[in-house]
Amino acid sequence: MDSPRRALYPGSFNPIHYGHLDIARRALGLFDELVIAIYVSPTKPDLFDIEERLTLVKESFKDEPRVRVASYSKLTVDYAHDVNATAIVRGLRVFSDFELEFRMALANRRLAPDIEIVNFIAAEEHIHISSSTIREIASLGGDVSTMTPAHVVTALKRRFAELKQQGSGSSFVVSLAD
Structure with a gap:
């Protein structure tokens, strides 16, 4: 076989x-x-x-x-x-x-x-989707539900809320303006 x-x-x-x-x-x-x-x-x-x-x-x-x-x-x-x-x-x-x-x-x-x-x-x-784009949008509270599955959207919201509480989070994103 x-x-x-x-x-x-x-x-x-x-x-x-x-x-x-x-x-x-x-x-x-x-x-x-x-x-x-x-x-x-x-x-x-x-x-x-x-x-x-x-x-x-x-x-x-x-x-x-x-x-x-x-x-x-x-x-x-x-x-x-x-x-x-x-x-x-x-x-x-x-x-x-x-x-x-x-x-x-x-x-x-x-x-x-x-x-x-x-x-x-x-x-x-x-073509427009990248992990860095998703991280950037999600970090700013934007809707990424058309780019990634619901369980990932939930995880992103949770992680950025945690990072906001800790006063950090910007090192995980790349500016969309770049």
């Missing part, structure tokens, strides 16, 4: 949004299994800690048995080997994404020529 075609979809998912969900669902059209891998960066402050991000992503895919959610903190290609993935899935929204993804794909190809890189062009209705 052939082994399942398994792909790795890495990212920070901070927070997960409809663009991520779209890319994952489309990847499931090509692969039997998808490992959504949340990268834990030792140097980057995250709005949600790794346990919260794991919970949010798992909730987003609770009805999809072909999706497994995990975290990792090593080279993506090494983690892809660890989970027996034959491909790495990434999404592209705008031209600047392409440049970064192109360089990462070349580097990953050099490190692990046995792993394919599969890029999906974002669906038109999701």
Whole structure:
């Protein structure tokens, strides 16, 4: 029996949004299994800690048995080997994404020529969505319900209320004016 075609979809998912969900669902059209891998960066402050991000992503895919959610903190290609993935899935929204993804794909190809890189062009209705945009809007009390699932909206409201009580929170957003 052939082994399942398994792909790795890495990212920070901070927070997960409809663009991520779209890319994952489309990847499931090509692969039997998808490992959504949340990268834990030792140097980057995250709005949600790794346990919260794991919970949010798992909730987003609770009805999809072909999706497994995990975290990792090593080279993506090494983690892809660890989970027996034959491909790495990434999404592209705008031209600047392409440049970064192109360089990462070349580097990953050099490190692990046995792993394919599969890029999906974002669906038109999701091109404007990014985690940083969602964080910015949510930090200012704006409605992000058209960009991310309800359980994520609830988590964002809770987190920004906590940060406001603590007198912090601006380090997790990027100005929309930039």
